[in-house]
Amino acid sequence: MLDQQTNERRLTIARAMAEAMAQEMRRDPSVFVMGEDIGPFGGIFGNTRGLIDEFGKDRVRDTPISETGFISAAVGAAMDGMRPVVELMFVDFFGVCFDAIYNQMAKNTYFSGGNSSVPMVLMTSTGGGYSDAGQHSQCLYGTFAHLPGMKVVSPSNAYDAKGLMTAAIREDNPVVYMYHKGLQGMGWLGTEPGATVHTPEEDYVVEIGKAKVVREGSDVTLVGLAMGVHNALKAADKLAEDGVSAEVVDLVSLVPLDRETVRASVAKTGRLIVVDEDYHSYGVTGEIIATVCEHDIGKLKAAPARVAFPDVPIPYARNMEQFCLPNADKIVAAYRAMQKAEG
Amino acid sequence: MATDVTVPTDLWEGDLEAVITNWLASDGQAVKQGALLAEIMVEKSQFEVTAPADGTLTITQAADAIVRKGDTIGRIG
Incomplete structure (x- = not known):
């Protein structure tokens, strides 16, 4: 165990998410990240900063604004042995790509009689409070949690954010990873100091399904x-x-x-x-x-x-x-x- | 001898104000030179402030404070 007094290591949720993805990408060559502005820009919520510098553009793939295309592609890649982490920038945008999410990602394991699994992570931002209007501020937890076939998590602090991301990437079922914008530590989205907590450097898992x-x-x-x-x-x-x-x-x-x-x-x-x-x-x-x-x-x-x-x-x-x-x-x-x- | 922690002068163009968005080290904590101490934001872009020396950190400008290039935001003694 790290001694928190002498080795304190406070991270924002944004940094904790990026660190978990980087560690899993080092450990497992089948892990890759895909989404809009997640490459050189580092994600508009800061959660993919630094990844493209270490892993290059083949494993950190900037996509066009075509959620149906790239989320469907992630489903196919996952069924073919990869472990994609794909970002839907705002959960509010689910309207253009929900067939890929809930008819393909969530159900293909069942439809294939268990012969295929879909080990992918769909990470998506939730929440408001910074005046970004009705198509950038929703949570939609109930919408995703209602539909069978997907695990759904949402961290409140950086320690859980890192451990849940690691668990989600290692999980053989699709996981919807919903992160609240106001907890990211990004300033312009509001600041919640309680979300920035001590976060160990070594990899660890926070169990999915445990309150x-x-x-x-x-x-x-x-x-x-x-x-x-x-x-x-x-x-x-x-x-x-x-x-x-x-x-x-x-x-x-x-x-x-x-x-x-x-x-x-x-x-x-x-x-x-x-x-x-x-x-x-x-x-x-x-x-x-x-x-x-x-x-x-x-x-x-x-x-x-x-x-x-x-x-x-x-x-x-x-x-x-x-x-x-x-x-x-x-x-x-x-x-x-x-x-x-x-x- | 104490060393001031200052807002770097070479991170962004012009004389724009910045805001301290997060302290990633705590007041009274022992820090090592080069360690990440804080994040500051200018027009939705975040920049890092690192420790200029080894020692014990004293925070003099809290999160949410508005700062400019060269401002002292803490001290390492």
Whole structure:
């Protein structure tokens, strides 16, 4: 183990992702990276910086703006023995290439009766908060997690970002790796200092499908992923000032979903608030609440609550977008409403 | 003797302001010369600030601070 006091090594998520890809490319010649502006530019979110200098343009391939073409090509390459990491620059652009993603990438293992696997990573940026409007700011976690055949992960910090990328590249099933732009450490996308954490240099794996209790508490469970974890941690700080002890669960993965960790936490606290930057309806928040309710409703001391993005297109105007986004104050207000309902 | 950590003067053209986007080393941490200390951004481009000497880092300009070429953002003593 590294001694964090004397060998601290803080990385942004952008750097952690690039480091994991570089290490796997050194280890395994079948790994290559493909996408728009991922070569000399280093990715518009910084997550492929330095790769083309070390590995050259055959293994770090800049593509035209033709997502259907290059994501389909990645599926074919994966089925033919390669391990592509392919980038869909903004998840919002899935509309032009979803056949490649959910009819080919997600299903070809099943369609082939298990004779072919599709060991590829689709990395894609999510989230808003920096006024980039409704076609560059969505999360769409529920959209991807809903469809069978793909693993889905979304890190909240650089340590998990590196270990999840390494795990995703080594995984024989397709993995959708969703990284939140506001956690990348890129400045112009907003800055969340809590995402830039100590990250070991040696390679390691963060298990896909395992949630983490990132703060222990006894009065209420706050469940989130990616930016939602940071909102929940800030809410937990505010609640603590009033003597309320909040536990925070970082889902880390949506598929497979670690329902046991969520249920164990709610069994302890009896109260559940789910935080999600994806839309309110038909999404992660409803799935987490159902996970608890269909298991043992007797554990709940209050009706669960959700703090999510309202069911409207994401506004461009800063004041309107900020009004819609989840934040710590909304989580605290949800807890207060829960207390009031309990009497 | 302490050495100032300054914003390099040769990373970008003109007299544009920059913002410290991330400190990748902590206040009070022992650092080695050449280690990556911070990232600064100018018009969506990121640049690196590295340690000019071995020693203990003191951060004098926090993340989100607006800086210019040559500004002192920390000290290594």
